[in-house]
Amino acid sequence: MLRLIAFAALGALLGGIIVIAVGPPDIGYAVAGVALPVCIFATVLSLVGRSLGSAIGASPQAVQQAKDARRLGVARIDTLRQTGTQINDQPLCELDLSVQPLNGPAFATTMRTVVPVTAIPTFQPGTERDVAVLLDGGPEVAFIDAGELSADERSRLRVPARASLPFLPLQPHQRIVDGRRRGPLLGVGRAGRPGRFALFSIVAVAAAAIVVAPYHQSVAQSIIALEDGRLRPDLRRPEALAEAQRALQEAIGHDRVVSITVTADFVIAQAPLTVGDTKTDRWEYRYGQVTHQGAASGQPESAAEQFSWSDVALDRMWSLLEEGAEQVDRPVGDASLYLVRSTDTDVHSPTFARPAGPPQVTFSIGDDYGSTSFVAPADGSALSAR
Structure with missing residues (x-):
């Protein structure tokens, strides 16, 4: 176990x-x-x-059953070896024993047991100890206190020389329960x-x-990303961004958003609770999962700021980044894209000067010494620096 x-x-x-x-x-x-x-x-x-493994699992009940059945005997300690293992700061020792049961033939065996440091003198080679033979024929034995054997029984027990005895090995990891050997569930x-x-x-x-x-979705994306030499997917690329859009739209429950932020590691969508409602929540896609983060920090003034995912050519976003990077001769780096409605420039419109125009995407390409901002319609049709 x-x-x-x-x-x-x-x-x-x-x-x-x-x-x-x-x-x-x-x-x-x-x-x-x-x-x-x-x-x-x-x-x-x-x-x-x-x-x-070679220690004998002898419960008090098993020892008492052996005593009641008079399965007793004398064991001579032929050799004591310390294994180098300590249990509760006491040495685990290996003992070579020669055993003469009260009834039955003598045998030799080897067992492991914890011998307290203070008790080592009583386990020196040549020492004889009273034992309970846990099963008929052995080889499982347990040391018991003197007195179980009568003086007459003790006097007639003579332990033969070890060389003349059959060796009975202990089966490892066995316990004696109800007079039978019980091993571990797994052999x-x-x-x-x-x-x-x-x-x-x-x-x-x-x-x-x-x-x-x-996180199986993130694992699957990472496996695909490994083919391009990356550990994690770049969510700005078409396939990964399309998966992020699908997951976000499914979690939000409709296709309307107020803004979309796309980075290499995550995508954030601010979306109304219901279509046409100005109450807006923030949703984040990261590691293949969508997290609902509650109310957005900035709430729109009107429902006119909303647009549909279908208004955005997500498959063009990476191309726009590459085009902008080429124009300024800089790598794409960690540039992020921000999609929102453009400002309404129609002076006759009731939403004049508000973010109610066609959706657009903005991003910046640069380094520590400066950057260039770009803007393009959300359909990716044209890119211009600003």
Whole structure:
């Protein structure tokens, strides 16, 4: 189970890294910040569990059942080795044991157990300890306090030399429950390694997919952008801008806007709550998602300021930027486009001097030493510097 948790956390960590790269970085950092310590903690505990693979999982109930059934014996400690692992600052030791049960043939085995530093003298080679044999025939044993064996029983138990005994290995990661061996849900042997690897991979991929799923559109756009050598899509380009328009129009619920701001990383549309209403909200498209940001900071004076997405040739915006950059011999850089109705110049119009004329696009191309502003009709038909 710990390994499943570790791989799930690893998948979430990878998903967080992907979101950092192509989605909202703050969300990605939050996910990664939780997944990384969980992955480390679960991995460490899993490694500790592996080092305890030959330790015997003997519950007090299992020991008591062995006592009640008189499955008792004497174990001689032939060798004590420290593994280098410590549990709660106490050494995990490997013990070579020769065991003579009260009933049944003697056997040799090797087990791991935590031996407190203060108790190491009682586990020196040659020392004999009373044990409970947890299952008939062994090899699982648990050390018990002296006194369970009568003096007569203890006196007639003689542990043979280890070399003359059959060696019974412990099955790793086993617990004794109700007189039976119980192993982990996932096997630990070589035979099951391909299946475990497949399961762990599926868990990791599923965890990463869950993290990335809300930003699948951004991921898809980034994959396309990689073909052009970019990590994120440039929303000023026709395909990406068309997707932004579709998503914004769907979220807004109609096709009327008061203004559109287009940058490489995001598109902002200020749109009325309903067609013809002057109450205007701000909507932002970023990382493949639309965010409704509430009331716009500046509210239009009249519904005449509204125009339709169809009034704008979005597929011409990138061409206009390139044309402007060519005119001033500068790169497009991080130039942004701003679309809004032009000022009404008809002195006889009731909206004279107000933004009620045909929609237009403005942008600037330049560098730290200066810039040139450009304006063009929203259909991209002509570009002029101003």
